[in-house]
Amino acid sequence: MAAEPSIWRDQATAWTRLSTQLDGQAAALQGHNQDLSAGWRGGDAAAALDHSRRVVQTWRGRVDTLEQVGRVLAAHADRIATVRGRAIAVAQAAGPTHEIGPDGTVSVTPLAIAGAVLAPWQITTLQQRSEQLAAELTQILAEASRIDAETAHALRAAGTQSPGSGGGKSPAVVVPASSTPPAEVARWWAGLNPAQREQLLSTDPARIGGLDGVPAVYRDRANRIGLSAAHEQVANERDAVLRLPPGETRDTALAAVEEKGRALDAIEHRLTATSGPPAYLLGLDTTGTGRAIVAVGNPDTADNVITYVPGTGARLGGTPGDVMRADAVVEAARAADPAASTAAITWVGYDAPQTIIDLPPDGTDATNPDYAHQAGPGLDRFQDGLRATHEGAPSHNTVLGHSYGSTVVGYSAREQGLAVDDLVFIGSPGVGADTAAELGHDSDHVWSGHIDNDPIQYGISPSELQVGIGLPDPSPGGTGLIHGVNPSDPGFGAQVFGAQDGSLGPDAHSQYWDRDSESLLNLGRIATGNYEQVTR
Template structure:
């Protein structure tokens, strides 16, 4: 006799883990085939037809098989946890051996040292880990130092719980769609919270198994309800890097693990949002190092807009366990010199599009607002420090496309007589149209176009993320 009521949970666990491993193998096969198909120098009608068949038929079929196996695996693992609970409740009569459930008080707090969390997690049995991932998903999914695959399991449980409470939440829906296997490669949910503006951490490819890891920190206006746009950027960075170097997998992580400013004025002028995020961002980077398998990965971090301020202040105040630091469209990073960011200035990078209005984000002096704006802009003194794309900052400045013209114009014209006109006549002779374009407004779109198709900034980010520094332009 097994000693349990109903099925043997150990066998359910073993079968669930086997199905999960098989799903991972198929997913890796799908990703590898897709990478080879798109990484091969092959053009023409046959190439387009083959790739179209892959996208519309073969890749979705493999993805559906992966989803089915993972769903079956999760169901079996969940049943195992329930079975142990049932057997424990009836242990006196059945002779069952209940799982040693870990008390909530023994779970490390969210800000715990990732190395200590890793050691605690490693000291648990697989049965205890499964129990915690399914019964304490909010606590386990938020812990830096727990492997990405286990955090993903816990946060997927949490996501389903949140969706049952709020089935029409656009941010949760976007996460569910991206995690459902409809896209390639696989995404891992490393953090989730729905309170306030919401928070989420999503990795494209498993960072624990990747040779290159790039963490992307978005800026003003980023929140859970609008996460789909930032997920697209993470997907593009992963695709760009893996296409550039298909021999060494790159994982791109969207880190919306902080409360980003809601507005440009006054919120984004306040460094407090970045200062509050610094500890969590630094701890997350430590966790990536702690849980990584095999040789150390090449880790980069990229901040866009206010996200660059967050990255810079975290580097300044906490230190970041990264190899490269990248600023895109920055209003300043909390320091005036690349050497003050906690890493070698030779591994600090920055770009600002020619038409990005962020380069004019200066603070006017209350006694002389217009002169001070002119002077500060000329000096590159922005809201949160010296523009990191200025030479005197000391970073490597790389190229981005200019973007949409900053100044919008309107054509204004008048009809001018071709011949001299007597005083006050009613002219009916020949005329010519004379006109010019006059400025009528400002277009900020260049600030958000760094990840657009064929923008040179995307290629340069991929080169930095994969360590191909000599190719950065």
């Protein structure tokens, strides 16, 4: 908390300035060499020029080193500023009832109970709060120590590099293709030295930010670098839309691009928030309807990791709302198991249908299973990446699909296999399977929940759309859904968990995350592996 990131930023500026000055001196000396060679001949001249050229070469090699030191220190300042902000937020959350020691220990302030008559449960609550605050600080301090160690290593690596014959440029590092198995990517990344990692983050952030198998903290840093470019891309897209002739087409396009801009602002705000669990940007793409992958909590260090796949209408513009749902799941998981850490990831990593039903069907609405089929390999690779980069004992991993997102999860599990402990479906229109056994997981770890009054339970099949809308099974829990058997139907074989009654109308389809609701509490219990607490 006493750290001053501005000190490192000033040092970074000084090293960068020194790099520029040395580069200028090298250029000046090279010019003098050319002038000298024009009027001096003989053995002495050749020896002097050879020595002078080697000096130029050495200086230019050191230019790269000085630039690298500046980049490392600037990155260190940003990373320390982030964890410092988190530490300050914990201190503020402690308030007058808790006292934080200089080493991060937390205790109840004597004044909090002095002269007060507290019930045992109130004292227990204060003590539990102490443990929660201490756990958060432990995680923050561990990350700060890791940042210190990585920066020290990067500085040592930069300081011991020798200028090469090509002017000091390090050999280019070949970045694996996006289709490379995440376990191989993780081994490749572990084999890089800190200087090489910093170079890739500064020169190729887009590829590093989207590469499954790269640890979350580095993907986050790379994608944050790409945020400014994303803002610029959206601004350019808006300018292009404004050049269209006035009319409905332009109005629709303008609304879509402005939604992207607001989403980028909201994501950036969540990334820099000092309250709540830290957020990590694991993927970002502004093309088309856009994509984003945002983690609440670090999935590489969390005890539990849940990946939420939203459904119809999922796009960059809707990501901020989906991240709020991830925040809610983390809170529910903490209620289910206060001693464990949980990370919740919003995975908008696929092109989702944007409409529920188009009449006549044109293949672009949510009745088309192709979207789920095409999304499967990406979701599978992302889950493999979470396994490859996790530190310590394996985490308890869950994939949660809502609405058409459950269809995506079902197709991925059936066709690809998912390296997770539990599959969870909520508000599902069907998962592309007739039974839980087809999903490659024990039925004890396949879960489904439907809120009463969720209209998605009144499904319609694609064949019936050809002749008009029909309601094949007008009872909640019926089996005739758009993408197959209702996973909450007893014949499907999944574990059906309890969910509250929803409001009449379409809003019930989105009430699974309502605060303190039965469905949300059960999601937290499943995500932490506390199955005995799940209500039926």
